[in-house]
Each structure stands twice: as structure tokens, then as C-alpha cells.
Amino acid sequence: MGLEAKLTQDGFITSTLDAVIAWARKSSVWPMPMGISCCAIEMIAAADPKYDIARFGSEVMRFTPRQCDLMIVAGTVTYKMAQVVRRIYDQMPEPKWVIAMGACTSSGGMYRSYSVVQGIDQFLPVDVYTAGCPPRPENLLNALMAIQDKISKSKARDFQDKLYTNLELSNN
Amino acid sequence: MDIKNLIVDKVRNQFGDSLIEVVEFAGDLSLTIDSKKNRELSEFLKSDPELQFLMCKDVTGIDWGTRKNRFTVVYHVYSFQLNFTLRIKCNLEGEETKIDTVADIWLSANWYERETYDMYGIIFKGHPDLRRMYMPEGFEYHPLRKDFPVLGIPNSLPLPNKID
Ligand code: SF4
Numbered sequence: 001m002g003l004e005a006k007l008t009q010d011g012f013i014t015s016t017l018d019a020v021i022a023w024a025r026k027s028s029v030w031p032m033p034m035g036i037s038c039c040a041i042e043m044i045a046a047a048d049p050k051y052d053i054a055r056f057g058s059e060v061m062r063f064t065p066r067q068c069d070l071m072i073v074a075g076t077v078t079y080k081m082a083q084v085v086r087r088i089y090d091q092m093p094e095p096k097w098v099i100a101m102g103a104c105t106s107s108g109g110m111y112r113s114y115s116v117v118q119g120i121d122q123f124l125p126v127d128v129y130t131a132g133c134p135p136r137p138e139n140l141l142n143a144l145m146a147i148q149d150k151i152s153k154s155k156a157r158d159f160q161d162k163l164y165t166n167l168e169l170s171n172n
Numbered sequence: 173m174d175i176k177n178l179i180v181d182k183v184r185n186q187f188g189d190s191l192i193e194v195v196e197f198a199g200d201l202s203l204t205i206d207s208k209k210n211r212e213l214s215e216f217l218k219s220d221p222e223l224q225f226l227m228c229k230d231v232t233g234i235d236w237g238t239r240k241n242r243f244t245v246v247y248h249v250y251s252f253q254l255n256f257t258l259r260i261k262c263n264l265e266g267e268e269t270k271i272d273t274v275a276d277i278w279l280s281a282n283w284y285e286r287e288t289y290d291m292y293g294i295i296f297k298g299h300p301d302l303r304r305m306y307m308p309e310g311f312e313y314h315p316l317r318k319d320f321p322v323l324g325i326p327n328s329l330p331l332p333n334k335i336d
Contacts, residue, residue, distance in 0.1 A: 079329040080308055086332035114315055114324025115306075123332040 026151040030060045032068035036075025039102040039134040043074045046137035065091040076104040095159040100126045103133040207262035214274045224253040228278030233292035237318035273299040291316035
């Protein structure tokens with residue numbers, strides 16, 4: 001017997017607002033696919049039917065930051081690109097989270113050189129680091145689940161009084 | 173006549189002493205020419221009916237670090253007629269970093285010269301649009317020079333401010 005048949009009349013449930021909001025948020029994390037180099041291919045693979053990121057409510061990858069609340073930075077971030085990554089991050093509405101996908105994004109990876117930022121934590125607040133070069137799609141899903149876990153423990157009011165200082169870019 | 177001999181003979185007839193060195197290595201032919209003659213040579217190679225080097229495949233630089241003539245500018249040009257790629261080298265005198273542009277002779281050289289300017293700081297006189305290419309505008313160093321550290325110079329490249 002299905003739930004619909006059981007509920008022949010309007011019913012009600014009790015919960016807390018925090019729990020409902022956190023549940024809604026964590027079940028619809030919309031990623032901003034910041035795919036810069038090879039890791040992006042694995043990120044794309046995570047959306048295919050085999051790995052199926054849609055199971056987590058995160059299949060809505062749109063190429064605009066306006067409706068996104070999770071930035072997946074997948075690839076080698078150079079100093080020149082850092083300005084762009086940060087600008088797109090700033091355009092995302094709060095609250096928002098960041099996954100640093102792969103060795104390059106997390107630590108500069110094998111590019112120990114003047115042009116590559118040695119870890120995006122130098123200009124972005126990172127919530128989850130994903131190991132690998134590239135990480136397998138399962139690993140990205142694992143990171144996504146870690147974000148969901150983090151969101152499910154959050155309270156709606158946590159974001160209410162947050163002060164957004166320091167938002168201006170360093171130049172241009 | 174062999175393609176390489178044809179090229180060398182023609183260039184030697186035309187430029188005489190300005191042709192400093194002819195090297196053949198691993199099937200490649202390299203001509204070293206006086207850096208003041210690079211435009212003349214380019215025009216000659218392109219317009220000569222037998223050679224017709226119509227395409228500039230690459231322009232780059234070499235920084236020899238401590239050598240007396242520190243910089244060399246290298247061109248790779250290609251002839252469809254001969255199906256042959258020729259390498260031309262120009263040694264710059266001392267610490268000199270200026271050479272005439274060939275961007276109006278081979279249009280493709282425009283970006284290659286910008287790239288060489290960006291990475292080596294070699295100034296192509298008469299280039300229509302000599303701007304930075306890979307590095308941010310306003311960056312004061314040239315990363316492929318031998319005295320530029322591999323890990324860069326701390327804080328020479330700006331990052332956005334950190335968010336806490
Ligand atoms: S971590 Fe590896 S796969 Fe990912 S962007 Fe860097 S080099 Fe490419």
C-alpha cells in the first residue's frame with residue numbers, strides 16, 4: 001500500500017524549520033561547473049548515466065553562477081585565471097560552498113611553477129578537497145556527499161547575520 | 173638540385189657576408205643571419221619564385237644566460253612549394269633586446285612575436301600591437317629569461333583578496 005493511499009486526508013508533520021531548510025538545501029545543491037582543465041572531464045563524467053550526479057539532486061549544472069550554490073573548481077588555476085574564478089564565485093548567491101577537485105586545484109599539483117596558484121585556498125574558502133589526478137567521478141560524488149553532510153548540520157540562521165566583507169577583488 | 177643547396181646558394185648570393193653560419197643537423201637546415209638583415213631575408217624568402225616561403229610557423233627566442241650575445245631570435249618558415257621547413261636564427265648583440273618585426277611580411281608572426289615579447293622581453297620594432305599575451309598586463313618580468321626563478325617572484329602576480 002502506497003503512501004498516497006494511506007494519506008486520504010490532509011495531514012501534517014512536525015519538524016524544525018532548520019531541519020526542513022537544511023534538508024531542502026542539501027537535496028538540491030546546484031553546482032557551478034568551474035571546469036578549467038583535465039579534471040573537468042571527470043566532473044562531466046559524474047553527470048553521465050553511469051555515475052549519475054542526479055541521484056543527489058545536483059544535475060543542474062548551468063553555466064551561470066546566479067543560481068548555483070556549489071562551486072566545483074576542477075582544473076589548474078593560474079594566477080591570471082584566479083581573478084575570473086573569484087569573480088564568478090562572488091556572483092554566486094549566499095550561502096555557497098566550494099569543492100577543490102584534484103591535485104592542481106588543491107595544491108598546484110605537479111605544476112610547481114610561477115604561473116600556477118599553489119592551492120585555491122589562497123583566495124577562496126574551500127569546504128572539501130578531493131584527492132587525485134584526476135579524481136574519479138566517485139570521488140567527486142564523495143565530496144558532494146561531504147558537502148551535503150555539512151549542509152545538513154547547518155542552521156538557517158547561520159547565514160542570516162553573516163557579514164560579507166572583503167568582497168572587492170584585489171585588482172581589475 | 174638538392175633543396176638545401178638551392179636555399180643556401182640563393183641566400184648566399186643575395187646576402188653574402190650577412191649569412192653568418194649554415195648548420196645542417198638531423199636533416200634540418202638552420203641559417204644564422206645578421207640580426208639587422210632579418211626583414212630583408214624574410215622578404216626575399218617569401219617573394220623568391222623558386223623558394224616561396226609563404227608561411228611563418230613559429231617565432232621564438234633563446235636566452236643563453238651568460239653568453240656574450242645573450243638573446244637569439246629563431247624563426248621557422250615553411251615553403252609549400254618545396255615542402256620544406258627552414259630555421260633562421262638572429263643573434264642579438266650583447267644585451268640588446270630589439271629586432272625589426274616581420275609581422276607585416278608573415279601575418280602569422282604577429283602573435284608569435286607578441287608571445288616572444290611576453291616571455292623573453294624581446295621588443296619587435298614596428299610591431300602593430302606589442303602587448304602581453306600570457307602574463308597579466310602590467311607584469312614587469314619575462315618568465316622564460318634564465319634569471320627568472322622557476323617558482324616566480326613572490327607577490328609579483330596579484331591574487332584576489334582572501335575571504336575568511
Ligand atoms: S589534478 Fe591532474 S587531472 Fe586534475 S587538472 Fe590537475 S593535472 Fe589535470
